[in-house]
Amino acid sequence: xxxxxxxxxxxxxxxxxxxxxxxxxxxxxxxxxxxxxxxxxxxxxxxxxxxxxxxxxxxxxxxxxxxxxxxxxxxxxxxxxxxxxxxxxxxxxxxxxxxxxxxxxxxxxxxxxxxxxxxxxxxxxxxxxxxxxxxxxxxxxxxxxxxxxxxxxxxxxxxxxxxxxxxxxxxxxxxxxxxxxxxxxxxxxxxxxxxxxxxxxxxxxxxxxxxxxxxxxxxxxxxxxxxxxxxxxxxxxxxxxxxxxxxxxxxxxxxxxxxxxxx
Amino acid sequence: xxxxxxxxxxxxxxxxxxxxxxxxxxxxxxxxxxxxxxxxxxxxxxxxxxxxxxxxxxxxxxxxxxxxxxxxxxxxxxxxxxxxxxxxxxxxxxxxxxxxxxxxxxxxxxxxxxxxxxxxxxxxxxxxxxxxxxxxxxxxxxxxxxxxxxxxxxxxxxxxxxxxxxxxxxxxxxxxxxxxxxxxxxxxxxxxxxxxxxxxxxxxxxxxxxxxxxxxxxxxxxxxxxxxxxxxxxxxxxxxxxxxxxxxxxxxxxxxxxxxxxxxxxxxxxxxxxxxxxxxxxxxxxxxxxxxxxxxxxxxxxxxxxxxxxxxxxxxxxxxxxxxxxxxxxxxxxxxxxxxxxxxxxxxxxxxxxxxxxxxxxxxxxxxxxxxxxxxxxxxxxxxxxxxxxxxxxxx
Numbered sequence: 001x002x003x004x005x006x007x008x009x010x011x012x013x014x015x016x017x018x019x020x021x022x023x024x025x026x027x028x029x030x031x032x033x034x035x036x037x038x039x040x041x042x043x044x045x046x047x048x049x050x051x052x053x054x055x056x057x058x059x060x061x062x063x064x065x066x067x068x069x070x071x072x073x074x075x076x077x078x079x080x081x082x083x084x085x086x087x088x089x090x091x092x093x094x095x096x097x098x099x100x101x102x103x104x105x106x107x108x109x110x111x112x113x114x115x116x117x118x119x120x121x122x123x124x125x126x127x128x129x130x131x132x133x134x135x136x137x138x139x140x141x142x143x144x145x146x147x148x149x150x151x152x153x154x155x156x157x158x159x160x161x162x163x164x165x166x167x168x169x170x171x172x173x174x175x176x177x178x179x180x181x182x183x184x185x186x187x188x189x190x191x192x193x194x195x196x197x198x199x200x201x202x203x204x205x206x207x208x209x210x211x212x213x214x215x216x217x218x219x220x221x222x223x224x225x226x227x228x229x230x231x232x233x234x235x236x237x238x239x240x241x242x243x244x245x246x247x248x249x250x251x252x253x254x255x256x257x258x259x260x261x262x263x
Numbered sequence: 264x265x266x267x268x269x270x271x272x273x274x275x276x277x278x279x280x281x282x283x284x285x286x287x288x289x290x291x292x293x294x295x296x297x298x299x300x301x302x303x304x305x306x307x308x309x310x311x312x313x314x315x316x317x318x319x320x321x322x323x324x325x326x327x328x329x330x331x332x333x334x335x336x337x338x339x340x341x342x343x344x345x346x347x348x349x350x351x352x353x354x355x356x357x358x359x360x361x362x363x364x365x366x367x368x369x370x371x372x373x374x375x376x377x378x379x380x381x382x383x384x385x386x387x388x389x390x391x392x393x394x395x396x397x398x399x400x401x402x403x404x405x406x407x408x409x410x411x412x413x414x415x416x417x418x419x420x421x422x423x424x425x426x427x428x429x430x431x432x433x434x435x436x437x438x439x440x441x442x443x444x445x446x447x448x449x450x451x452x453x454x455x456x457x458x459x460x461x462x463x464x465x466x467x468x469x470x471x472x473x474x475x476x477x478x479x480x481x482x483x484x485x486x487x488x489x490x491x492x493x494x495x496x497x498x499x500x501x502x503x504x505x506x507x508x509x510x511x512x513x514x515x516x517x518x519x520x521x522x523x524x525x526x527x528x529x530x531x532x533x534x535x536x537x538x539x540x541x542x543x544x545x546x547x548x549x550x551x552x553x554x555x556x557x558x559x560x561x562x563x564x565x566x567x568x569x570x571x572x573x574x575x576x577x578x579x580x581x582x583x584x585x586x587x588x589x590x591x592x593x594x595x596x597x598x599x600x601x602x603x604x605x606x607x608x609x610x611x612x613x614x615x616x617x618x619x620x621x622x623x624x625x626x627x628x629x630x631x632x633x634x635x636x637x638x639x640x641x642x643x644x645x646x647x648x649x650x651x652x653x654x655x656x657x658x659x
Contacts, residue, residue, distance in 0.1 A: 011284030011306075011469070032284060036590055063285050063300040090264050091303030091318075094437065095446060121589055121612075122284075122304070122469050125449035127437040130405075134441035139406060139520040142434040156524075160584065162430045162537060163342060164529035170521040180590050181583050218264045218303055218319065222446030225318060227476040228305035231467065239638040247639050248650040251621065252657065254637060258619055260598045261540045262565035263654070 001054030001149075004105055004114045005045040005078070006132070007038040009062050009069040010122040034069045037117030039185040042073055044147060044178045045115045046186065052149050055079040057108055061089055061100055067201055074196035075188035082108065086205035091218030094123075098131030100216050103209040105136060113155065114175040118143055126177070133175035141168050145181035264319055265301035266308065270294050272315035279307035279316055309473050331420055332483035335361040336393075338371045338412065338426040338436070339384055342528075343401070346380050348538065349427035349491040354388040356454055356494040357425055363456040366422065367391055371415060373408050375401040378507070385505030388497050393419070395510045399517040402526050403431060409438040410516035416443050421484045423462050425454070428488035429537070440486050446479035447486040452493045452595075452616065462487070471615050490616070491537055492595050529584070536585065541567030541598045544587055544614070545575060548603015548624060548643060552580035557647045558602060564654055570594065572610050588613035602643045606631025623647070 012031040045056045058073045060066050061084040070081035084104055092100065105111050114136075119126035126142070133140030145165070146158040156169045157176055188196075206216050213219060240250045255263045265287070275293045287300035288307060295316065297307075307316050335357045340347040354370065361368040370389040372381055374396065381392040395411050416424065416439070426432040428450040440447035453465035453476075462485040464477045479485040536542065543562045545555055555569065562569045571581035573588055587594055589609040595616035602623045604610060611634055614620070622631040623639040623646050632638045639646060 063287075063302060065285065065300065087264070087299050090299075090301055093446060094449075095441065098437075098441065123449075124468065124593075126433045127440075127447060127449050130434060130437035131441050134409075134438040140438075141405065141521060143430055160430070161526075164527045166523060166527065167525040168521050168523050179583075180586075222444075222482045223448055223477050223479050224320065225303075225305055225475050226463075226478050228309045228318075228468075229474050229476075230309060231471065231474050237632070237635050237638060239632075239640065244641050244645040244649040245653070247641055247646060248653045251637060251639065251650065252653055255598065255619070255621075258598075260619065262567065263541075263598075 001049065001052050001113070002108075002111045003045045003048055003054060003056045004108060004111050005038075005041050005056060005058050005073075006101055006114065006116045006128070007042065007058055007060045007069060007073060008035045008120045008122075009033070009060065009066040010035045010120055032065065032069070034072055035117055035120045035122075037119060037121070037180075039117075040178050040180050040182050041115045041117040042076055042078060043185045044144075044176075044182045046077055047183060048113065048115075048147060048149070054112070057082060059101065059104055059108070060084065061092070061097060061104075064203075070201055071196045071199075072188075074199055075193045076186055077189060077192045081199070081201045083201050083203045084205075084209070085203050086216070088206045088213040088219070089217045091221065092216060093221035093223045094125050094127035094131050095222050096216050096220040098128050099135050099220065100206075100209065100211065101128065101132050102135035103211055104204060105132070107204070107209060110173070112172045114138075114173075116175070116177045118177045118179050129175060129177035136173070136175065138173050138175050139170035140175035141170065142177045144176045144178045147176065147178070147182070264303060265297045265299065266303060266305075267317050267319060268295045268297060269315045269317065272313045274313055274315070276312070278310045278312065282306045282310040305475065306469070306473065329481070329483050332422040334367045334369055334419075334421045335364070335423045336369050336371055336421040336425065336484070337389070338424065338432070339380065340427050340429060340431055341372070341374060341377070341380055342403075344374065344377055344380050346383055347427060347429065348496060349429060349489070350384070351387045351496045352491065352494040353425045353427060353489055354384065355497040356489065357423075358388045358497065360423060360454060360456055360462070364422070364460065369393060369421070371395070371412065373400055373411050374403070381507045383499075385507075386499045386501055386503050388503070389505055391506045391508055393510050394507055395512050397512065397517050400512075402523055404519045404521060404523055405435040405438065406519035406521050407517050409435045409442065410519075411512040412439050413442040414512055414516050415510055416484060424484040424486045426486075426488050428490045432488045436486065436488055443484070445482040445484060445486055447488070448477045448479070449488050451487045451489045454487065454489065461485070467616065471612050490595060492540075492597075493616075535568040536570060536587070536592050537594055539566070539568035540596055541565050541600070542570045542587070542594050542596045542614070542617070543567050543600045543602065544570035544572065544604060545581070545602050546572040546604030546610075547574050547578075548605075549575065549580065550603075552578075554644075555581060557644075561647060561651055564651060567596075567598075567600075570614075572604055572607075601631055601635075602647065604631050605629050606634065
C-alpha cells in the first residue's frame with residue numbers, strides 16, 4: 001500500500017491580531033507552519049499504513065523553505081518526502097496546484113491512496129483535494145472522519161455532511177480529504193526526529209513532471225487575483241453596563257432594532 | 264513570476280518585508296526587492312500604503328470561444344427534493360448578475376422526482392430549470408452529480424455558474440471545474456459584473472484577514488461557490504412563469520465508482536450551525552458540559568444553533584460538529600453570541616464574518632471584546648438566565 005499525503009506550508013495565523021485602537025488587522029512576523037488540517041491527513045495516512053502495511057510519502061508544493069515542513073512531517077514517522085519547487089510554480093491557483101500535484105502522484109506511482117487535509121488555512125478553498133482526484137480521474141470523498149480498508153480492497157469512508165454523515169465506499173486508487181475527527185496527531189518520536197534531520201528530500205521542478213512553464217504557477221492558472229484589500233474594520237463597539245438584568249435588557253433592545261430574527 | 268515593485272513609488276518603509284510570509288522581500292538601496300521565494304500571495308500588495316507593489320497579470324493561458332457561453336446558472340442543492348435555502352439566496356444574486364448582463368437565469372436540478380422543487384426555483388427567480396432526473400442520481404453522489412453537471416455545461420454552455428459553498432458544493436463543484444477546464448473561486452462573499460462584462464468574485468482569504476477579488480478572464484464558465492447566509496434570499500412569487508427543460512444524462516454519467524451505503528441525518532442542532540441566523544457559542548467559561556444546557560435553552564428560544572470553541576470540544580463537553588473556528592466550521596450568522604469565549608484568533612477567523620457579534624465574558628480584557636459590536640462584561644451564569652427571562656417576559 002503506497003499512501004501519499006499532501007501537505008502545505010502556510011503563514012501562522014497566530015501572527016495576526018486586531019488592533020483595538022484602529023480596529024484593523026495587524027500581521028506580524030513571518031513564521032510558517034504546517035497547515036493545521038494537514039496534521040490530521042498525516043495522522044490518517046500513518047494509521048492506515050500501520051493497520052494495512054506499506055509506506056507513506058509526504059508531498060508538498062512550495063518555495064524551497066517548504067522543506068522544513070516536510071522534515072516536521074518526517075519526524076512523525078512518514079517514510080519519504082518529496083518537495084515540488086520551481087520558480088514557475090509561484091502564484092498557482094487551485095487548478096494549477098492540483099494539476100502539478102497530480103503529475104507528481106503519477107510520477108511517484110503506483111499510488112493507492114492520496115490523503116489531504118480538508119482545506120488550507122491561508123486560501124481556505126478546499127478545492128485542491130477534489131481537483132487532484134479529477135486530474136487523476138480517481139474516485140474521491142471529502143471530510144472523512146473514518147477510513148477502513150475492506151476485505152475486497154475497497155475503501156470505506158465515513159464523511160461528515162452539513163446534515164449529518166454518510167458512509168461511502170470506493171475502489172482504490174482513490175483520493176480523500178479528512179477532518180479533525182480522524183484522530184489526534186501523534187507526537188514526533190526521537191528516532192524519527194534524528195532521521196528527519198538527515199533524510200534526503202528530492203526536489204522536483206516543472207520539467208521533472210513533464211510540465212511546461214505555461215501549464216504551472218500563475219501562467220497555468222485560470223483564475224487571477226486582481227485586488228487584495230483589508231476587510232472593513234468592525235468599529236464602534238459598545239460595552240453594555242449595568243446589572244446583568246439591565247445588560248440583558250439593553251442587548252435585547254439593540255438586537256430588536258437590528259431586526260435579528262427570533263429575538 | 265513574483266510581485267512587481269514600482270520603484271518610483273516605493274518609500275523603503277519596509278511594511279511589505281514585515282508581512283511577507285516567505286521572507287521574499289528585503290529593502291536594498293532604499294527600494295524593496297522581491298526574490299524568487301515569492302509565492303504571489305498578495306499580502307504585500309495589501310500592506311503597501313503607497314501602491315508601490317503589485318502582482319503580475321495572467322494573460323497567456325489559451326483563450327477559447329468565450330462568446331458562445333451565455334447565461335447565469337445556479338446549481339440547486341437539495342436533500343431528497345427539499346431545496347437548501349442557499350440555492351434561493353443564489354437565485355437572488357444570480358438574478359442581479361443576469362439582469363446586468365441581460366441574459367437568462369437558469370437553475371440546475373439533479374436527482375429524482377424533483378418537479379415540485381423545480382417549480383419552487385422558478386418562484387424564486389429562475390427563468391429556466393434544467394432538470395436531470397434519474398433514480399441513480401438519488402441520493403447525492405459527488406461523482407455522478409459532477410458527471411451530469413459536466414455534460415450539461417458542455418452542451419448548454421453557461422457564462423457563469425454559481426453553487427453554494429456548503430459541504431456538498433465545495434466537494435463536487437471542484438471536480439466539475441477541472442472536468443470542463445475552467446477556473447473556480449471558492450467561498451465568495453461578493454459577486455458583481457464589471458464594466459468589462461466579467462464576473463468579479465470577492466472572497467475572504469487568510470482566515471478572513473484579507474479580501475481578494477478574483478477573475479476568470481479566459482475560460483468559461485466563470486465558476487464560483489458562494490458562502491451561505493451572505494446573499495439576500497428573494498421573495499417567493501408563486502405566479503412567476505418559467506420553463507422546465509428536461510435533460511437526459513448519458514448512462515455513463517449516472518454511474519459512479521463511489522457507492523453511498525448510508526446517509527444519516529443527525530439531530531437538527533448539530534447540523535444547523537452554518538445555516539442558522541443566530542449562533543450561540545460557549546467557551547471554556549462554561550466550566551462543564553452540563554452548563555451547555557443554558558446555551559441550548561437560549562438557542563431553542565431564539566431558533567439558534569449552538570457552537571463551541573476548540574477547547575470545549577477537546578474537553579469533550581460538546582462534539583466536534585459544534586466546533587467553530589479554524590479547525591471547525593466557519594459561520595456567518597446574523598447574530599453571533601459568544602459566551603465565556605476568550606477570543607483566540609483561531610476561533611475569531613471562524614466567526615468574524617458574522618453580522619453582529621456579541622460577547623459575554625467576566626474578563627473585560629478578553630481579546631474577544633476586540634471584535635464585538637456589543638460587549639457584556641458579566642458573569643454569564645447571571646447574564647444568560649436574565650436574558651432568557653427577559654425574552655420570555657417580552658413574549659408574554
